[in-house]
Amino acid sequence: MTKPRLQLGRAAGLRSRKTKLSIKPIWLFNRRCERLQRRFCFGGNVRKIVTTFFTVAATFLCLSKYEASAKDVVFVAGATGRTGSGIVKGLAADGYDVIAMARDQSKAKGQTPGVRWVQGDVRDIDSLRRGMAGAAYVVSAIGATQITGPNASEFIDFSGTRNLADVAKEIGAKQFVLIASGRTGPHIDHSTRANGGYNRYFKTKGEEYLKASGVPYTILGAAGLVEKPGGQMGVRFFSRIEYDATTKSTDEMVVIVIPDIAAVVSSALKGPTARNKAFAIMNDVQRPVGAWRKEFATTDTNWP
Numbered sequence: 557m558t559k560p561r562l563q564l565g566r567a568a569g570l571r572s573r574k575t576k577l578s579i580k581p582i583w584l585f586n587r588r589c590e591r592l593q594r595r596f597c598f599g600g601n602v603r604k605i606v607t608t609f610f611t612v613a614a615t616f617l618c619l620s621k622y623e624a625s626a627k628d629v630v631f632v633a634g635a636t637g638r639t640g641s642g643i644v645k646g647l648a649a650d651g652y653d654v655i656a657m658a659r660d661q662s663k664a665k666g667q668t669p670g671v672r673w674v675q676g677d678v679r680d681i682d683s684l685r686r687g688m689a690g691a692a693y694v695v696s697a698i699g700a701t702q703i704t705g706p707n708a709s710e711f712i713d714f715s716g717t718r719n720l721a722d723v724a725k726e727i728g729a730k731q732f733v734l735i736a737s738g739r740t741g742p743h744i745d746h747s748t749r750a751n752g753g754y755n756r757y758f759k760t761k762g763e764e765y766l767k768a769s770g771v772p773y774t775i776l777g778a779a780g781l782v783e784k785p786g787g788q789m790g791v792r793f794f795s796r797i798e799y800d801a802t803t804k805s806t807d808e809m810v811v812i813v814i815p816d817i818a819a820v821v822s823s824a825l826k827g828p829t830a831r832n833k834a835f836a837i838m839n840d841v842q843r844p845v846g847a848w849r850k851e852f853a854t855t856d857t858n859w860p
């Protein structure tokens with residue numbers, strides 16, 4: 557049986573009545589496109605190919621974004637302390653790979669997945685070089701454990717922070733988050749203060765060294781740090797000049813719960829808007845829970 561021949565254009569009587577133009581060129585063009593689509597585009601379904609392309613691209617982008625955060629290694633100094641251990645827990649829960657430093661390995665707290673403990677001392681820069689190798693971010697929650705002697709503020713809060721900042725610079729750290737105090741900062745001459753002046757003077761010197769180091773920083777001037785569940789109160793960022801005024805005007809203790817400051821640290825590492833900022837941080841029941849997450853973008857950068 558002979559196949560009926562396909563007739564084109566005039567032979568098929570296909571002519572536009574209005575324009576009197578032959579449709580043959582269009583038909584041929586469509587036919588060629590169809591063949592090309594069949595050959596290269598999964599059965600000629602253009603919509604399908606476009607959808608497939610965007611799905612693959614979106615999946616790739618999502619995966620690469622996830623990988624970037626999963627592979628970001630954060631070094632935490634002061635990881636055995638009250639605040640530092642809360643920060644280690646929070647960062648590990650958020651998917652960071654954490655290098656937690658302990659002076660004394662027997663203080664290394666448990667085998668949390670995603671946390672690798674290293675031994676080191678902030679006074680020993682070579683131990684920092686070993687411990688911090690491979691880290692993209694640095695978090696410090698160190699604090700002097702003695703009033704005088706080799707573990708006093710001058711050697712921990714100042715020289716220790718200086719050593720951490722120097723090594724952070726050597727390894728090209730993307731950011732350094734320092735847990736400071738609401739009562740420290742360069743807006744006051746702490747050397748003339750009788751109460752806590754010595755500690756605050758050297759803590760502030762450590763902060764100023766970090767700021768001048770060229771390593772992107774976030775300095776969190778913490779209110780009283782307390783161990784209570786997080787995510788139940790709002791968080792307020794403000795200047796430490798105002799912090800002084802606030803703490804003088806209230807008899808109540810001004811606090812920040814450790815899981816909340818840990819969440820702020822984790823969030824600060826994720827976005828560039830938290831960089832090169834220093835501010836006081838406290839819980840504030842007047843503020844909506846979680847509203848602080850948007851505030852890094854708008855928080856003033858010129859606070860001391």
Ligand SMILES: NC(=O)c1ccc[n+]([C@@H]2O[C@H](COP(=O)([O-])OP(=O)(O)OC[C@H]3O[C@@H](n4cnc5c(N)ncnc54)[C@H](OP(=O)(O)O)[C@@H]3O)[C@@H](O)[C@H]2O)c1
Pocket residue numbers: 633634635636637638639640658659660663676677678679697698699700701707712716735736737738777778779780781782
């Ligand atoms: N507590 C508060 O209410 C409060 C309020 C505002 C600001 N802050 C500031 O927040 C920071 C953390 O406070 P925290 O209460 O969590 O302190 P913490 O519990 O006493 O912890 C201090 C951490 O620093 C480590 N450290 C001390 N000397 C070190 C050294 N030479 N090398 C390496 N690590 C060393 C300690 O390690 P070891 O375990 O080996 O001693 C410990 O992990 C401090 O800077 C503090 O001034 C605290």
